Amino acid sequence: MPLKRSMPGLIFCCFFVVSYFSNKYVLSVLKFTFPTLFQGWQTFVGGLLLLVSGKLGWVEINNFSRSAALSWLPASLLFVGNIYGGSRALSRLPIPFFLILHNASEFVTFLIFKLVQRERTSWIKLFSVSVLLVSAVSLPLYDPQFDPGGYAWAVIHFFCVGGYRVFQKSSHLSDLEQQYINYLFSVLLLAFAAHPTGDLFAAMEFPFLMSYKFHSGCCASALLGFLLLLATVKLKSVLPVEHCGAWVFLAKVLAACLSPFMFDIVVNIPTLCCLLSSAFGEALLVYSERIAPER
Template sequence: MSARGSLIGLTFCTCYLASYLMNKYVLSVLKFTYPTLFQGWQTFIGGLLLHVSWKLGWVEINSSSRFDVLTWLPASVLFVGIIYAGSRALSRLAIPVFLILHNVAEVIICGYQKCFWKEKTSPAKICSALFLLAAAGCLPFRDSQFDPDGYFWAVIHLLCVGAYKILRKSQKPRALSDIDQQYLNYIFSVVFLAFAAHPTGDLFSVLDFPFLYFYRFHGSCCASGFLGFFLMLTTVKLKNLLAPGQCAAWIFFAKVTTAGLSVLLFDVTLTSPTVGCLLLGGLGEALLVFSERKCS
């Protein structure tokens, strides 16, 4: 791996770690549980920074036809589902638990490719899917901090992630670049979440939030918006620069690091069965990385 690849990988891991920890802090410690406002703010900052970066010539956004935009609209709807459900799940679940459930999206993608696209699946990838599914399936029965609402939203989140990735892979040839897609996601999300803030009750409920006028809250929200943008940017750079196997390895490393540090920083109760489920899920993702590196 080149020095540039290593630098991008380390930058990605840093942004991944900081973004998850900051979001968890806002959602769980400060208890800012107004997802339409929180995610609307993050996507607004992301879209604004991406637009500024485009105008400064740092990134390239191509002018898309109306057909391309309309074709991408279902994916943008799924993107809103990903961030909304993910925000609600993360506010109630420990980060390691959330990540194990999030990984089940890979099982959905693997199953879809096998059943509908008739792609050949390596034994390592099949074992990976089984381990990931077993870990996520056993976790609710072994989690001493079980929260039914958190698990419900985590399931919605992983279904949206799986459907989103399948939709992206099915678009060949791709008329929109990764940056184009994210730009459209940001625009749609800001508009949709702005209109949804009132029907969901978040718009007026937020007035009762105890830290609404505290600088600590303002600083945390600003940091989460900027970190989310940099995470998106480094993810795109990582996937464009490195082979799929190397990219999967960096993502796995980022998840392990984030899960490990979150246990030290947040209130997480780990029992032996819970740790067993987490290790099984980690083994499943490690096998997934191995299968990706073997294919690349």
């Protein structure tokens, strides 16, 4: 019985880790650093699979009004910034370092809600998001392979993630409806951006373009991204928000711990301390949400 209750969380963790690894493989090992094409492909496949799944009745996507879709477009723009900046950053940074910077988005979300709603916050939550921010700010100072471009894109990524999370918590659209609009908007925007950014012509000279490793890696990353979406929605539907946070934390720990076995990473004592402090901050954040769940 406990295993059955844990199954959605375990499936989510598996898809989370494998999805990150497949993206990292295409971006870093194969060096396909053309995010307008890579993310455009992923969002196109994700949108197509979501549409087909909805038509077949495998997932439920309710009809939503045009005004609801239009009101979600600012969030979709942040979503594009999230995946574009995330691709750029992940191609240059190790997965554990990327996750530390990603965790700093919690501070952005916390700050926006604090300024807008002016609600009282527990000292535990304030301390936890502060630890996440300090860990992210300290990391580039001690990174032995400091890449200014990677960290710059990571900053864009976590600001977009933090802002996007605010829209998520205040929207009446379901997660699948939000993602469906995101997919449509992303495909259109990234398709138009492929030429001005130069990605379209640069990709034509990509050495692995006709390689089965490249095609299998891109197909796997797109499919795994869609399966991760379904696993996330399933997890949220069967567990309270605070319990979902615990599974997300576990998935990040697994991805960070397993990534050195798959990809090259250089860690020193200070960066290891940043990793541990970020993990501590996120664990404390999950605990603060369990004892005082947000409305």
